[in-house]
Amino acid sequence: MGSVFSIADFFHMLRRRIWVLLGVFVLGSALALMFAASQQHLYTSSEVLQIQGATVSSDLAPTTVQGSSARRLQLIEQQVMSRGAILDMIDRLGLFDDRPEMTAADKVLAIRKAVQVSGTAAAREGFSDDGSVSLLRISADWPTAEGAQQLAQEISRRTVSLSVSTRLDQSRETLDFFTLQEDALTREMDALEREIAQFRARNDTALPGSTDAAQSELAALNEQILTIDRQLIALQRQLAAPAQSRVERRNREAVQAQIDNLVEERALIAQNADALRQTLTVTPGAQQQLDDYARQLEELRRESQAISARRKEAETAYRLETQRQTERLTVLEPATFPEYPYTRSRKTIALLGAALSLMAGIGAAFLVDLRHPVIRSAAQMEHALGLRPVVSIPQMTPAKPPRRGLRARLGLRPRRR
Secondary structure: OOOOOOOOHHHHHHOOOOOHHHHHHHHHHHHHHHHHHHHOEEEEEEEEEEEEOOOOOOOOOOOOOOOOOOHHHHOOOOOOHHHHHHHHHHHHHHOOOOOOOOOOOHHHHHHHHHHEEEEEEEEOOOOOOOOEEEEEEEEEEEHHHHHHHHHHHHHHHHHHHHHHHHHHHHHHHHHHHHHHHHHHHHHHHHHHHHHHHHHHHHHOOHHHHHHHHHHHHHHHHHHHHHHHHHHHHHHHHHOOOOOOOOOHHHHHHHHHHHHHHHHHHHHHHHHHHHHHHHHHOHHHHHHHHHHHHHHHHHHHHHHHHHHHHHHHHHHHHHHHHHOOOEEEEEEEEEEOOOOOOOOOOOOOHHHHHHHHHHHHHHHHHHHHHHHOOOOHHHHHHHHHHOOOOOOOOOOOOOOOOOOOOOOHHHOOOOOOO
16 A cells, blocks of 8 residues: 555655645535536426226227227327427427527427336236236426426326327227228128119019019919819800700800900910019029129128128227226326425535545545655554664754844844844
8 A cells, every 4th residue: 555554654645645635625626516506406296197997898898999008108108209299398388488599309308308107017917918007107307396297297188188089089990990891881782782683674583582472473373274274164064065045045155255254364364474484484594693693692791790790899989988988097196296306405416526526635645645655654664574673763854044134144243232
């Protein structure tokens, strides 16, 4: 340790290098005072948001808002801390009205440094982490207590508002998508049904719903034709016997009139039956096309039923979102008005700087003394060389001669008194 081997040597070293110690101490203290004077007090205020679960179970009414709460809150935070949103917030709160020389970029950077958003993960269910967040803490640091409280409240208000609007927009877009899909499928089915009707009209085929009725009607017409044929056979047998009397001839004429009427009726019924039979007659190519139409129509109906079910679920989810019955952000702890700054006081900073300056001065004095290793006492010589000196001659400071007066220096006799 150079020439310092004891506490007494240490104090002797400080006495020898007192000017170095004082210089470093004064310079360091001055710098500490300047640094303390440039420091600004900061106040902090925090608002805590709680993420509450859905009122209705997701099994009964599934939500259309997908993704974990942590991911959604991250996207919301990015929107809240965007440049445009921050500048709008600065104008709304008047945060930099006393700093007109600051640019917009400096203001945005200052706000981003002053605001901290942190989340607390929810308890896991099992071993999987679904990214759920239970608490969201928004903290703001500002030179004034009122500014810190207002900034935390504004960030919290914008976060809650964006969370609600984002969920509503996503639910509305999902509902609009399924509604448009359902309308498109309905129009497509209507167009296909019109095309089927036009095809049947071109190919003179009955509609699917009227085929059974037409076949039943054809069977009834055939039955009527058989009945008329039986009646004709019976009437014709009556005409086989020759008429002898006038009464028989009149009866014969009446039977003949009945036969004529039945023949005309049979011809009309047969004509209708032929028309129905022709209507029910379909060529193999037309039947194949009808089968294709039927498959397409059935597929569209199944798809329409699935889309309709999804649209109803999306409509239910949107209704729950408008009533705020799903996952939502609520203020658990509002931002309080900070009474004291959390930063160190200027006096404390100055005292710490002075203490560090004193330590630095002692270190500088020791280094300067270390550069000139001189044995200054018998104890130091014994400690350094292991030899005890026989005689220790102290340093003698010669006395200064008395100052001679002006008459003595000029060679004159001193004046008598």
